[in-house]
Structures are given as C-alpha cells and as structure tokens.
Amino acid sequence: xxxxxxxxxxxxxxxxxxxxxxxxxDLTVDLVTFRLKVTGEVHRPLSLSYEEILKxxxxxxxxxxxxxxxxxxxxxxxxxxxxxxVAAAQPREGAAFLDIIGYEMKRRIPLDNITSKKIILxxxxxxxxxxxxxxxxLRLVYGDAYGSEWIKYVEEIVVAPWPKPDSQ
Numbered sequence: 186x187x188x189x190x191x192x193x194x195x196x197x198x199x200x201x202x203x204x205x206x207x208x209x210x211d212l213t214v215d216l217v218t219f220r221l222k223v224t225g226e227v228h229r230p231l232s233l234s235y236e237e238i239l240k241x242x243x244x245x246x247x248x249x250x251x252x253x254x255x256x257x258x259x260x261x262x263x264x265x266x267x268x269x270x271v272a273a274a275q276p277r278e279g280a281a282f283l284d285i286i287g288y289e290m291k292r293r294i295p296l297d298n299i300t301s302k303k304i305i306l307x308x309x310x311x312x313x314x315x316x317x318x319x320x321x322x323l324r325l326v327y328g329d330a331y332g333s334e335w336i337k338y339v340e341e342i343v344v345a346p347w348p349k350p351d352s353q
Contacts, residue, residue, distance in 0.1 A: 191249055191251075194247075196247075196249065196259045197259065198247065198259055198260060198261050198311060199258045199259050199260060200311070201260075201310060201311045201313055203258070204250075204256075204258045204260065204310075204319070205252065205255060205256030205258060206318050206319060207252055207255065207332065207333075208290070208337060209288055209289060209337060209338070210317065210318035211317065211318070212288050212317065212337075212338050213317065214321065214322055214338060216234075216235045216322065219234065219235050219322060219340075220232045220233060220234060220340075221233045221235075221238060221270075221306070221323060221339065221340060221341070221342070222340065222341040222342070223270055223271065223273070223274040223341075223342045223344070224341065224342070224343050224344070225280075225284075225342075225343040225344035225345055226276060226277040226279065226280040226344045226345060226346050227274040227275055227276055227277060227280075227344050228274070228275035228276075228277060229273070229274050229275045230274060231270070231273060231274050235308075235322050238265060238306075238308065238322075238323070239308065241265050241269065241270075242265070242266075242269065243263055243264060243265060244263070244264065244265070244266045244305055245261060245262065245263040246261075246262055246303045246305060246326065246328065247259065247260070247261050247262075248260065248262055248303050248326050248328045250326075250332050250335060251331055251332055252331065252332035252333070253331060260310050260311055261310065261311050261312065262305060262307040262309070262310050262326045263305075263307060263308065263309035263310070263312075264305040264306045264307035264308050264309065264323070264324075264326065265305060265306050265308075266299075266304070266305050267283070267294075267299045267304045267305060267306060267325075267342075268299040268300050268304070270306070270342065271283065271296070271299060271342070271344065274342075274344065276296070276344050277344075277346075279346045279347065280296055280344045280345070280346060281295065281296050281345065281346055281347045282294065282295060282296055282344075282345040282346075282347075283296060283299065283342055283343070283344060283345070284341075284342070284343040284345055285325050285336050285339060285341075285342055286336070286339070286340060286341040286342070286343065287320070287324075287325070287336035287337050287338040287339045287340060288337065288338035288340070290336050290337070291336070292325070292327075292334050292336055293345070294327070296344070302327070302328045302329050303326070303327075303328025303329070304325070304326070304327050304328060305325075305326045306323045306324070306325060306326075306339055307323065307324050307325075307326045308321075308322060308323055319337065320335075320336075320337025320338050320339070321338075322338075323338070323339040323340075324336065324337050324338075324339060325337075325339055
C-alpha cells in the first residue's frame with residue numbers, strides 16, 4: 186500500500202493500544218532543557234521550549250501511518266503544522282529543503298511539500314499526549330509518506346539550500 190494512493194477519509198481511527206511501532210522507543214527527553222530549533226537558511230532562527238510549542242496554533246489531521254509488511258495505523262494526530270514553523274523562521278531566498286533531525290534519524294523533505302501535504306510535528310495522538318514509544322515530545326507526521334519517514338524525537342529543523350554542483 187502506498188500511503189499517497191489511499192483515501193483514508195472513511196477509515197476508522199485505530200485505538201492507540203493497537204498502534205505498532207518501529208525504531209527507537211525508549212528515549213527519555215528532559216523537558217526542562219528540550220528546545221526545538223529551526224536553523225539553517227533562515228532570517229530568524231527559532232529555539233522553542235515544549236511549552237512554547239504547545240501555545241502555537243495547532244492542527245489535527247487524520248493520517249494513515251504505513252510500515253510496509255509490518256503494520257498500518259490510522260490515527261488522529263495533533264501538533265504544529267511544519268509550514269507555520271518554517272514561515273515563522275523566515276526562510277532565505279534559495280531555501281529548498283528541510284532536514285528534520287531526531288534521535289539517530291534525519292530525513293530531507295522538499296520545502297515545496299510542506300504546503301501541499303499533511304506534515305506536522307505532533308505532540309498528541311488520538312487525543313492523548315504522545316508517548317515515549319511514539320516519539321515524545323515531537324514526532325514528524327508526514328502524510329503520503331511511509332512510516333520510515335516519520336521521524337521520532339524531533340529536535341531540529343534545518344532549512345537547506347539546493348546542493349551546489351561539484352566543481353570540476
């Protein structure tokens with residue numbers, strides 16, 4: 186199943202206790218020192234505490250998480266839309282990608298995707314605070330992408346330019 190080809194509008198929300206999980210599940214994040222950073226090719230770098238993130242406008246999206254051959258879970262995810270965070274940091278001209286960095290993982294997303302897809306940094310799922318095994322305090326929820334793209338324990342977003350061609 187390709188998540189981009191599935192219409193999930195009529196799917197039931199799966200109970201949280203039935204959600205599968207892969208990757209790291211036991212990282213403990215200290216909320217006293219935690220900061221979500223938005224850095225790189227921006228005019229206004231951000232460094233937000235968990236409490237500051239919770240005060241930002243939130244969005245709730247029903248998104249299907251598919252880990253091919255293992256599980257699929259349809260959940261109701263609540264968090265901050267990635268496009269709003271990036272807009273607040275004011276990307277510089279030439280910015281083309283977002284590197285989403287979490288514990289032992291990094292994914293690159295084209296900047297153009299954040300306005301056309303369901304892409305949020307979630308702190309709740311199915312009305313419950315995000316658990317440690319699902320990436321507390323923040324997890325990338327990336328609509329239309331496989332679960333391997335859903336980074337857990339997100340701590341930084343780096344706005345990056347197009348790669349420069351190798352000089353010969």
